[in-house]
Every structure is written in structure tokens, then in C-alpha cells.
Amino acid sequence: MHEASIVQEIIDITTEQAKQNNAHKVLEVEIxxxxxxMIETDLLSGAFDIMKNETMLEDATLKINKVNLxxxxxxxxxxxxxxxxxxxxxxxxxxxxxxxxxGREMLxxxxxxx
Amino acid sequence: xxxxxxxxPILSKNIKEGETNKNIFESxxxxxxxxxxxxxxxxxxxxxxxxxxxxEQGFPCLVIExxxxxxxxxxxxxxxxxxxxxxxxxxxxHLESKMIRKAFEQLDMVNEKILFIENVGNLVCPAEFYLxxxxxxxxxxxxxxxxxxxxxxxxFKESSCVLLTKVDLLPFLDLxxxxxxxxxxxxxxxxxxxxxxxxxKSSYMEFIEWLIQKHLSIFGGER
Numbered sequence: 234m235h236e237a238s239i240v241q242e243i244i245d246i247t248t249e250q251a252k253q254n255n256a257h258k259v260l261e262v263e264i265x266x267x268x269x270x271m272i273e274t275d276l277l278s279g280a281f282d283i284m285k286n287e288t289m290l291e292d293a294t295l296k297i298n299k300v301n302l303x304x305x306x307x308x309x310x311x312x313x314x315x316x317x318x319x320x321x322x323x324x325x326x327x328x329x330x331x332x333x334x335x336g337r338e339m340l341x342x343x344x345x346x347x
Numbered sequence: 348x349x350x351x352x353x354x355x356p357i358l359s360k361n362i363k364e365g366e367t368n369k370n371i372f373e374s375x376x377x378x379x380x381x382x383x384x385x386x387x388x389x390x391x392x393x394x395x396x397x398x399x400x401x402x403e404q405g406f407p408c409l410v411i412e413x414x415x416x417x418x419x420x421x422x423x424x425x426x427x428x429x430x431x432x433x434x435x436x437x438x439x440x441h442l443e444s445k446m447i448r449k450a451f452e453q454l455d456m457v458n459e460k461i462l463f464i465e466n467v468g469n470l471v472c473p474a475e476f477y478l479x480x481x482x483x484x485x486x487x488x489x490x491x492x493x494x495x496x497x498x499x500x501x502x503f504k505e506s507s508c509v510l511l512t513k514v515d516l517l518p519f520l521d522l523x524x525x526x527x528x529x530x531x532x533x534x535x536x537x538x539x540x541x542x543x544x545x546x547x548k549s550s551y552m553e554f555i556e557w558l559i560q561k562h563l564s565i566f567g568g569e570r
Binding site: 235237238239242245264270318321330342347 | 536
């Protein structure tokens with residue numbers, strides 16, 4: 234439910250990067266969102282389309298690459314993957330002694346600008 | 348043109364602002380605590396009860412209250428003669444580092460040693476935003492049910508301490524302390540779990556001691 238804050242950061246960081254590269258218009262922003270980042274990507278896209286108005290990103294599209302949440306079980310050693318936020322239970326041995334290996338991240342990977 | 352492989356964390360600015368906050372807090376000798384829970388779990392009640400005791404023990408407190416609307420929490424804290432400033436987020440579901448710095452600047456700090464940040468009541472979003480705190484603490488009241496840690500695992504997994512509040516109501520629920528503890532332990536093996544109730548002021552003492560020890564371990568000195 235904090236997608237608007239995330240979009241504002243995307244716009245700010247992208248604008249900064251574009252200006253540093255002497256661009257005046259952003260055409261595309263490519264981001265990665267982990268399944269454990271607690272972000273709803275449909276809401277993120279919706280917020281982006283509203284909030285980009287009157288910025289350098291006005292005509293930009295937001296490309297979202299979703300990555301799975303990877304849980305590493307310290308009990309059985311197996312790694313499980315999920316495309317959504319899950320409880321921390323290992324699906325193989327049902328232990329809760331797990332660590333999140335990846336899938337919490339939210340990154341701006343690439344900007345196409347002119 | 349393509350600006351490739353930049354891989355900038357989207358929340359990097361908030362983290363950077365949070366680090367600036369932490370430097371400010373440390374330069375002033377302030378242990379900073381980020382309190383996160385559902386609405387109504389007893390965050391404000393906790394502060395109303397522990398701040399006067401911490402003051403008596405030589406660890407006076409400051410409070411930043413975060414709410415979507417109203418100054419009701421700040422009014423409650425001010426009644427206890429504790430310095431407090433209210434942030435109204437007007438719909439935003441969490442606090443961010445910049446809001447904390449602005450609020451902190453409004454506090455007239457003299458000799459306080461602990462800063463409590465009472466986050467917006469919400470088990471999801473506040474866990475995603477670092478504010479510059481030393482410790483993130485999850486609060487769960489027994490009336491919310493024992494399933495909440497597993498449903499909102501990140502907060503409980505990442506908290507350095509869990510407070511179980513309203514334990515005086517357990518006799519009215521078909522639940523025991525042990526059930527809550529084992530549910531929290533599924534996610535977090537290490538964090539101390541403190542059981543408390545406003546009906547029994549002595550139930551706050553262990554948590555108060557934990558806070559004092561945290562302060563001493565970061566800033567040194569004696570009691």
C-alpha cells in the first residue's frame with residue numbers, strides 16, 4: 234500500500250540519472266521488483282501512469298521485471314521459490330528456520346532516454 | 348540513449364536519509380526505537396506507562412508520533428509531560444526518514460536518552476522503511492490472535508524484540524502465552540519476547556531493563 238511513495242522515488246531517481254546524462258526525455262524505465270518487496274505491481278503501474286504527468290517521464294513506459302522470492306531452509310538445505318509473499322515455512326520439510334536468500338529487492342535497472 | 352546496469356535500489360534515498368538521522372541521533376546520545384504494530388495494539392499506552400519509569404531511572408524520553416490523522420496520541424503523551432511531536436501522514440501508511448528528521452528538529456531536546464518513534468499502525472508498510480533507528484520492535488496484542496506473526500512474517504522476522512501486550516485478557520480468549528510465544532519463535536528464534544499488561548506495571552520492567560542495557564551498550568556509561 235505504499236506504491237505511490239515507490240513511484241515518487243522512481244521518478245526522482247530516474248530524473249536525476251537522465252539529467253546527469255544530459256537527456257531531456259525518458260522513454261522507458263526498467264525496474265526489478267522482488268516477490269517479497271511487499272509491492273503490488275498493478276498498483277505500481279497505475280500510480281506511475283498518474284504520477285509521471287508533468288515530469289521528464291511523461292511519455293515513459295514502466296517495465297517491471299518480477300523476480301521470485303527465494304527461501305533457503307536451514308533445516309533441510311533446500312531452496313524454494315515463490316512468485317508471491319509467503320509465510321517463512323519451508324514447503325519441503327515444514328521448518329520455519331529459513332532465510333530469505335533473495336526476492337526482497339526493488340531496483341531501477343535501466344533507463345532509456347533521449 | 349540507454350543508461351544501463353545502474354541497479355539503484357529504489358528506496359536508496361530513504362536509506363541514506365535514515366543513515367543521516369542515525370548519525371544525528373548518535374551524536375546526541377539517543378537510542379532510537381521504531382515501534383511497529385497494528386492499530387490498537389497498545390503502542391501509545393506502552394509509551395504512557397514506560398516513559399515516566401524510564402525518566403525516574405535517569406533515561407528520559409522523546410516521542411515522535413505517527414498517525415494518518417489527528418493529534419490524539421501526542422496529546423496523550425504530552426499529558427505525561429513527555430516531549431512529543433505528532434506527524435500526520437494524511438493517508439500515507441508509513442513513516443519515512445525525511446519526515447522523522449523534520450519532526451525531530453521540532454523537539455526541544457535537553458538531556459533525553461531514548462527517542463521512541465511510534466509508527467503508523469500497520470504491520471506491512473512500516474517494516475519496509477528504515478528511519479535511522481537502532482532497534483525495530485514489533486508489538487502484538489493478544490486480542491489480535493496468534494496467527495498474525497505468520498501472516499505478516501517480515502516484521503516479526505526482522506524485529507530485534509517482540510512485545511506481547513494485553514496479556515491480562517488471555518483468560519477471556521481460548522489462547523495461552525505459550526501459543527503466542529511458539530508462533531513468534533517460528534519466525535524469530537533470537538528476539539526477546541516481553542509479556543506485558545497495563546494492569547500490572549511491574550510487567551514493563553524487563554523491557555525497560557532491555558532498553559537501558561541497549562543504551563549502555565551503544566553509548567557506554569553507568570546507570
